[in-house]
Amino acid sequence: MKKRRIVILGGGESGVGTALLAMAKDFDVFVSDKGKIKEKYKNVLINNAIEWEDEKHSEDKILNADIIMKSPGIPDKAPLVKQIREKGITIVSEIEFASKFTNATLVAITGSNGKTTTATLAHHILQQELDVGLAGNIGDSFAKQILENDFENYVLEISSFQLDDIVDFKPKIAVITNITPDHLDRYDYNFDNYIASKFRVTMNQTKDDYLIYDADDEVIVNYLKNNPVQATLLPFSLVKAIENGAYLDKENNIKITIDNTHIIMPTNNLTLEGKHNIKNAMAASTVAHLLKIRKQTIRESLENFQGVEHRLENVLKINKVQYINDSKATNVNATYFALESMSSPTVWIVGGVDKGNNYEELFQFVNEKVKAIICLGADNEKLMSTFGNMVDVIVETQFMGEAVKIAYKMAETGDSVLLSPACASFDLFENYEDRGRQFKDAVRKL
The missing domain is CATH 3.40.1190.10 (Mur-like, catalytic domain)
Incomplete structure (x- = not known):
């Protein structure tokens, strides 16, 4: 009997996990990633003799699948996904x-x-x-x-x-x-x-x-x-x-x-x-x-319960200023909760890839609690125009180290410095974890 063929698009955590499970369940497995597969995942694929490719998608090897598991990061609008759907091949998530x-x-x-x-x-x-x-x-x-x-x-x-x-x-x-x-x-x-x-x-x-x-x-x-x-x-x-x-x-x-x-x-x-x-x-x-x-x-x-890393995580208190890592706040609503929970004057570090954000719901907290804003993104224009008139000081930078140094200079005894970006991180960082870790490293170097 011919093995069922599963093609896995994306060689990250969910993709490689699916490949291992599919292999154990006797599928014919092929992993394809348009980007570069990380070394640790490549090694797993090689050690388990699972066929893979990266930095390309070979259509002849993909469009003959019985079932396709696509990484959640690949949008439905991708041309390859449209082709797969046109051929009537079932697409599923790892879950x-x-x-x-x-x-x-x-x-x-x-x-x-x-x-x-x-x-x-x-x-x-x-x-x-x-x-x-x-x-x-x-x-x-x-x-x-x-x-x-x-x-x-x-x-x-x-x-x-x-x-x-x-x-x-x-x-x-x-x-x-x-x-x-x-x-x-x-x-x-x-x-x-x-x-x-x-x-x-x-x-x-x-x-x-x-x-x-x-x-x-x-x-x-x-x-x-x-x-x-x-x-x-x-x-x-x-x-x-x-x-x-x-x-x-x-x-x-x-x-x-x-x-x-x-x-x-x-x-x-x-x-x-x-x-x-x-x-x-x-x-x-x-x-x-x-x-x-x-x-x-x-x-x-x-x-x-100790809470989750990068979610309103207290990093350090320096000169009676509390530094808080909320890098996981990748949308406006998450930042709303962060600003709502602030009880001291706040220097707010915000910015990144805007996903069509409407910042209006933050206005009341910015007016009440935020004394200065540091915009940390490749493009800060929308933030500067939205919040420019609400605070006395608003600056922009493309570097985490610099953002933290500026915050250090602005913050006074009893203030808080809050990293709560309200945006995705992909313009300057690998992901929100990378952004949060860079913030914590920069704070520890002060």
């Missing part, structure tokens, strides 16, 4: 392909912001009592973990790009943290397309599955009104009492109710600060409650 080879309970977390923190926190709680992996947009690829560990449960952080290429993927528990305009460049600048993409996380769910979502998010609530889903709904809210789900009561306790069982958790000992993190804690705790984790374990886990 879709890998989920076929596990019977694990899947928790899928998506949203414009908060998904990394929520996924990491949910995993942190669950691993106290369950056999659980953390994958998706985080850490080792889902496919590779299924091959090497096959955990009984997985928490998956999933982007809209990964959801665009699912067919049968069906999580037991889905979480939508929030939906705000992001990545609109990939969705024809149509917010409705992006919203629909996020809701694909629940499209195969039945009434025996759960959808946990932010009931304070008008976009989510309106979508559910007009597009009813099959899953059992468990909303969470900071402002209204919820019968089935989670809410914040008058005493600042999180109350979770599922099938008439209750948990009450005080928020005064949460290690994570800010209203948005109470929401992330609600979502993660609801997941844990559904999976029968003991109340005591949930409480203790919330109180000892």
Whole structure:
């Protein structure tokens, strides 16, 4: 019998993970990357005798596939992807392909912001009592973990790009943290397309599955009104009492109710600060409650969770000035939460690749809290014209080291220096992690 041929577009973490799993499941595997494949991934492919190419796409080797796994970074508009679709070859994401080879309970977390923190926190709680992996947009690829560990449960952080290429993927528990305009460049600048993409996380769910979502998010609530889903709904809210789900009561306790069982958790000992993190804690705790984790374990886990690198991460205090790394804020809404949580005058480092940003929702915080702005991008024109009249000092630079030195000169005792770019990082940095690490290095060199 002829082996099924899978072609994998993109030789990064998800691509190489998929190649290894497909090889183990007796597929004929070929990996093709238009860019350069990193050495560490090349070595894995070579050591496992998997055929690959980089810096080109050979159409004759790609268009004869039975199935194609494309990296989430490759847009549907790419000419090669159009050709593949015209030929009627099925395109799937790593999440879709890998989920076929596990019977694990899947928790899928998506949203414009908060998904990394929520996924990491949910995993942190669950691993106290369950056999659980953390994958998706985080850490080792889902496919590779299924091959090497096959955990009984997985928490998956999933982007809209990964959801665009699912067919049968069906999580037991889905979480939508929030939906705000992001990545609109990939969705024809149509917010409705992006919203629909996020809701694909629940499209195969039945009434025996759960959808946990932010009931304070008008976009989510309106979508559910007009597009009813099959899953059992468990909303969470900071402002209204919820019968089935989670809410914040008058005493600042999180109350979770599922099938008439209750948990009450005080928020005064949460290690994570800010209203948005109470929401992330609600979502993660609801997941844990559904999976029968003991109340005591949930409480203790919330109180000892250390947070996520590059997400409002306190780096150092120098001359009584706190330096904060929020490089993971790649959109306006994430920066909104960062500025909202600032309690001291702030020198704000912002900028990068603008994804069609509307900065209006930041104006109130900029007026209240920001004393100076440093624009760090290849093109800062929009930022300069948007914020130029709001602060006394606004400067621009293309170098992280220089941005941090300027901030050091501007900041006074009791101030904060916040890197919260509200933009993607690809103009000056490899990714948001690289940007965050360069910021931390520059701060440590002061």
